[in-house]
Amino acid sequence: MALTTAKLRLYGKPFVFLLLLVPALWLSYNWWMAFQYQPHDLGFNPQETSNRFTGDWAMRILLVSLAITPIAKAFKSPKPVLFRRMVGLFAFFYVCLHITSYVWLDMNFDWPELWADVTKRIYITVGLIAFLLLLPMAITSTKGWVKRIGAKRWQQLHKMVYIVGTLVIVHFFMMRKGFQYEPLIYGGILVFLLLLRVPSIRRFASLP
């Protein structure tokens, strides 16, 4: 069974695309049911559920996108990189859903209150900065943009994802109450993925 690049392009990409769409479809279906006053699976506080659900998936997919390059290097194969842009854009998509959930479903476009949140609550400020840093990366994700700004500068720009990953984990850590394991687990995964990018550690682990 040889997974050629051509096969991955033809079947692999649509498959991963649909897979990453599943959480969004689940959420849309349940909100649609809720708006029809039908039974749904969003629990007793659907706004809280959808804020957390979209945030969790944005964070997970972002971590997956950060894992692709190390995996490609570990297996000495460029194939995983075929999916990197799509996964990164999906992380951005779930961040957009997360913000929509908060601004619309939760806060119902209460702009003065939203502005107060952004300026007064550090974890929301941190989240917004993460989104603003993701925005130029999402816009310049096309081949045309790589050409336009040059591969080297493009790569430098996209290294901002390390900062975004850190901000996302800080944002998650800050919204939890008490001492909880989940932010530490996600934080640990991020630290591991970032350490794999440190040249001396890469050499130590004999990764190219």
Place this chain on the structure above:
Amino acid sequence: MLIKSKEKWAETENSVTDETLYLNRRTFIKGAAVAGSAIGAGVLASTASFSENKRILLPLDYKKTAYTLDETPTPENAIINYNNYYEFGTDKSDPAENAWRLQPKPWSVKVDGLVDNPGTYAFEDLVDMKSLEERIYRLRCVEAWSMVVPWIGIPLSSILKKVGPQNDAKYVAFETLADRKQMPGIRRPVLDWPYVEGLTIEEAMNDLTFIAVGLYGKEIPNQNGAPLRLVVPWKYGFKSIKSIVRIKLTKKKPPTSWNKSAPREYGFYSNVNPEVDHPRWSQAGERRIGDFGRRKTLMFNGYSEQVAHLYKDLDLKANY
């Protein structure tokens, strides 16, 4: 997301389940039948229900009181399935799933400190089940959601009078059960267990301050704090400590769990106050469970008339 830990206790947990289910199999079957008939109303009704009240909740005899509201009580289904009770897990659905492990009968409460009649009281000796009353109170969680709850119980003052607070008692300290066998959440150091709370003696003696032993006409479910819990309707929900095993009258201000965990965020008083924000979110508004939008939060959760005098000399911004 719930991350299942593969500790060795996972196995123990399973074996406990089987044994308890075996011993209480009739209770379980009846409880499941009761749960099956539970109502699932509400504007945003949910199918995510874990209302397996494996305990049979006996109906209670109680009298109605003037403590009622013009607002419709939150559906029972929501009150018993959407809980913060971290001893049973940190997800809102965890308490309803896990609290069946709690054994609320028999129950006793240790009463000590500055009281005339200290001792370990059986539940029945502390709570006069013949003088139960219903009080429909607003419940405002510090997380900015709220409910309207028909509690059944007795005023805390009636218990305090029984145990006889001494003149130099200035505070009442409460403690929740902390038993690893009954409470799986204790295995995680979310808070410094056992959960502890406290009130000033004036707050404790206020007519609104209530000990609930029932909910919606029946005994209170485990996940809501069986067999007896505090209800302080003008304070954020976490002050209303559940499954109380100890009441201590003290001269010094007692420590309180969330204050120990994050002193900047949770004060001793924790009165509902729309003008004093939580450092991480606004307290000006709240979502009533079942509503789509938010509503304005009321000063002292709408109980100013009854309690504002307690704080007339207190700077509520500094004493949050």
